[in-house]
Every structure is written in C-alpha cells, then in structure tokens.
Amino acid sequence: MGVQSLVVACGAVALCLALTTATNPGFVVRITQAGLDYAHQHGITILEKELAQLKLPDMSGDSRVGRVGKVRYELSRLRLRDFHLPYSRITPISNVGLQVSISNAFAELDGDWRVKFLFVRDHGSFDLKVENVYIKISLRLGSDAAGKPTVSTSECSARISKVRVLFSGRLGWLYNLFHGAIESRFRKILEDKICDIVDKSVQNELQTYVQTLPVTARIDAKTGIDYSLVAAPRATAQSLDAGLKGEFYSLAHRSTVPFSPLPLALPSDHDCMVYFGASSYFFNTAGIAYHEAGALVFEITEDMIPKDSRFSLDTSLFSVFIPQLEEMYPNMPVKFRLSTPTAPFLTIGPGGISLNPIVEAQAYAILPNSSLAPLFLLSLTGNVSAVINVRSDHIVGSLDVGRIRLSLKDSAVGTFEVRTMQSLMNILTSSSLLPRLNARLDEGFPLPLLDRIQLSNILVRFYQNFLLLGADVHFQPRG
CATH class of the missing domain: 3.15.20.10 (Bactericidal permeability-increasing protein; domain 2)
Known part of the structure; x- marks a missing residue:
C-alpha cells in the first residue's frame, strides 16, 4: 500500500470512528428568530449603556493652518454625553454563529480645548457629534469542558462616516479651520474603542450570562x-x-x-x-x-x-x-x-x-x-x-x-x-x-x-x- 493510499485509509477509519461515536441529544433547545430578536433587544440595551461609559484620552498635536502657520492644540476633559444604537439586527449564520449589525448609530461628546500659535493663546469648549456609525459583530458559539455554552467575539468592525467638531470661544471660527485633522483622529480612536467595549461586553456580560445555564x-x-x-x-x-x-x-x-x-x-x-x-x-x-x-x-x-x-x-x-x-x-x-x-x-x-x-x-x-x-x-x-x-x-x-x-x-x-x-x-x-x-x-x-x-x-x-x-x-x- 502506498503512502497516499495509507493516508486515505486512515482518514476513512477516523471518519467512521467519528460518526459512530457521535452523540445524539436526548433534549434539544431551539431559539427562533423571534427569540433571538428578544434577546438582542436586551443585549443592545446593555451595549448602549457600556458605550455611554466610554472613556476617551486627552489628545494634543500640531496642525498647519493657512497663513497662520503651525497651531498647537490640546483637547482634554472629553465627556461622552450619550451613545445611541437605534437600528440593529441579529442574524444566525448557518454553521458559523450569530452576527449583529448596527447601523446609523450616533453619539455626542464635549470637552475643553486649548491652542497656541505665534504669540496667541486661547481656550474654550467644543462639541463633537459622531454620526452614521456602523458596527458589525460576529459571535462564535461553543461549549466548555463542563458542557456549558460559551460565546466570544470572533470579529468586530466599526466604521464612522461622519465626525463634526464645533469649537466655541473668542477665536472659535479660526480653530474650526483645522477641524479635519482632529476629526480624523477622533474617528480612529472611537472606532478602536467601540470594538474594545464590544469585546468586554461580550466577555463580561454575555458570556457570564450564558454560563448560568444549569448543566x-x-x-x-x-x-x-x-x-x-x-x-x-x-x-x-x-x-x-x-x-x-x-x-x-x-x-x-x-x-x-x-x-x-x-x-x-x-x-x-x-x-x-x-x-x-x-x-x-x-x-x-x-x-x-x-x-x-x-x-x-x-x-x-x-x-x-x-x-x-x-x-x-x-x-x-x-x-x-x-x-x-x-x-x-x-x-x-x-x-x-x-x-x-x-x-x-x-x-x-x-x-x-x-x-x-x-x-x-x-x-x-x-x-x-x-x-x-x-x-x-x-x-x-x-x-x-x-x-x-x-x-x-x-x-x-x-x-x-x-x-x-x-x-x-x-x-x-x-x-x-x-x-x-x-x-x-x-x-x-x-x-x-x-x-x-x-x-x-x-x-x-x-x-x-x-x-x-x-x-x-x-x-x-x-x-x-x-x-x-x-x-x-x-x-x-x-x-
């Protein structure tokens, strides 16, 4: 018998053993789309609360503005006022797991700013609006050694289409001229932070809850x-x-x-x-x-x-x-x-x-x-x-x-x-x-x-x- 034939034979034996040792359940639980939708509503409420507690770091940097030249800015005391997830759905994906899709989410933040350019120093407050947030979450389902269900995040992606920063203050009109650089930084930070929150929410909330199933x-x-x-x-x-x-x-x-x-x-x-x-x-x-x-x-x-x-x-x-x-x-x-x-x-x-x-x-x-x-x-x-x-x-x-x-x-x-x-x-x-x-x-x-x-x-x-x-x-x- 050649090596290839031996491999095929061993594979066939392994398959037969797997089939003969497969265990049929004596009891089956089925959660329908209606049940998943109901669970999803509660899960989204929890996620919304988690995102509302999101902490953003202070940020600083330099930006060149037309004839003014280089402007040094600092943003601090960033506060997330709210985070809304108005449209979302959960979908079972055959032989994969569950997928949660969130669209048109939005958030509002405020904070303090301080700038320095030439011999000018100024400070004030700002408002930031995050709109058209799209989040896709894939959940992997499994079981542990005790036979309890497990759930984890196999994939998370967040995309923010629109970020708007509005500065207030004596020279606010001038500082709004370099909002583009700040908005792109906010977009990147928020996209990463959102998936961090999702991972923690799945691990600390969802995984903990599904483990309450009595085996x-x-x-x-x-x-x-x-x-x-x-x-x-x-x-x-x-x-x-x-x-x-x-x-x-x-x-x-x-x-x-x-x-x-x-x-x-x-x-x-x-x-x-x-x-x-x-x-x-x-x-x-x-x-x-x-x-x-x-x-x-x-x-x-x-x-x-x-x-x-x-x-x-x-x-x-x-x-x-x-x-x-x-x-x-x-x-x-x-x-x-x-x-x-x-x-x-x-x-x-x-x-x-x-x-x-x-x-x-x-x-x-x-x-x-x-x-x-x-x-x-x-x-x-x-x-x-x-x-x-x-x-x-x-x-x-x-x-x-x-x-x-x-x-x-x-x-x-x-x-x-x-x-x-x-x-x-x-x-x-x-x-x-x-x-x-x-x-x-x-x-x-x-x-x-x-x-x-x-x-x-x-x-x-x-x-x-x-x-x-x-x-x-x-x-x-x-x-």
Missing part, C-alpha cells in the same frame, strides 16, 4: 438531570439549536444507559420564541434512574385506604377469595409492597405518551409481633397514559391507568383465582398508588433555562419519539 439539575434526594451540551450550539438560517444530553441519573450511582437516543429532528415551527424537544430517551432514563435509586417501591397499608372505601385491608377481606387465609392468619392486617422488576419504558407518538409497566405486588400479613409473613405475589400490567404540561419552569404531568390485568407469580397460601381480586386491586392502585405517583409528577422536572427567564404562551405537541414544548420568554431584571 445539571438536582430533582430530589435521589435523582438529577444532565443537561450538558453534547456539541457546540448550531446556527441555522432561521434559528439557534442546542443539543443537550437530556439524561436522568441516580445520585447514588450513575450507570451507563443501556440504549442511545434516536436522532431528534424538530419541525420547522417558528411561531414561538423557544422550543424544547424532549425525546423518549429523556423520559426513559427517568425510569431507569428512579428504578436504580429504589424510588419505584411503594407500600399500601390500612392507613392509606380512603375512609369511604368501606373495607379494611386485612386477611378477612382476602379470605373471600382465599378461604384458607382466614385459618392461617385470622384477622391480621395486610400490607402490599409494590415494585417494578424492570425500569418502566414508555413510547411517544402523535397520540401522546403511553406505557405498559409491569408491577409486582407482594402481599404480607402483619403478625402480632410486627414481623411480616409473605402471602402471595401478583404481577400487575395495564395501559397507562400520561398528560404533560409546563408550569413555570417545570415539566409536570399526571398518569391515568386503565384496567389492570393480574396474574399469580407465587403463593404461600395455596392457589386461587386471581380474577376474583380484579376489582379490589383496581381500587387499591387507583386510590393509593396513583395519587402518590401523580403528586410526585405534579412537582415536575426543571427545564434548562438561563437565569431570570420565565415562560408564557406554552404549547404541547406530540411527535414520533419526542415531545415538543413551545413557549415565549420573558426576561425578569433583578430588583
């Missing part, structure tokens, strides 16, 4: 969510997309998820400012995390039975179905321990979210000495549907369980017909288990939002393998 979110004492970026945010012609890991994990022991997220392609909707795509992978890792953390274990005892149920959870209740139970454990309280042998797995489709979990219900008799005597083990299956919504900054939900199907897996009290217990188990799960699950789901799971962002006008749509949430955003200033 991990603690849900409760047992689980958390990983929202770290799997790659740098990607600009398209119409939006800015960020792919996040979108993975729940157990705080006690984080294990590798035994399956990978499928490619997630959001629809081309752009009516909302921001969209969140939560894949089935995202929700299924929640099942794994809670299962590994031991959080999918529930107990049903007498004190959890609604008062209007008109029955007591004891062996006499079950002796109707299992006559021998009354002889073995007469009038003893019964406890059920419900658990899932495997993590529940859900599917998302245009019709919504559904799952068919398998739950094992172990029944115990509570003996007089408080020890437990195993009675029987049931397997419960049924169709479960989920309702999803967004409240504040959390995904919330609730479950609805259809008819439960029973099967007997083990028994210490002899065989019996489980069909006769169907209605009773429906009551126990709907009145005791389901409210506890829905109470937890009602607390919700946090969305990956930057600091002080609130959502409104929320929509929820279902697609194959993912849930789409759309919303408008509102930035809440401090104080």
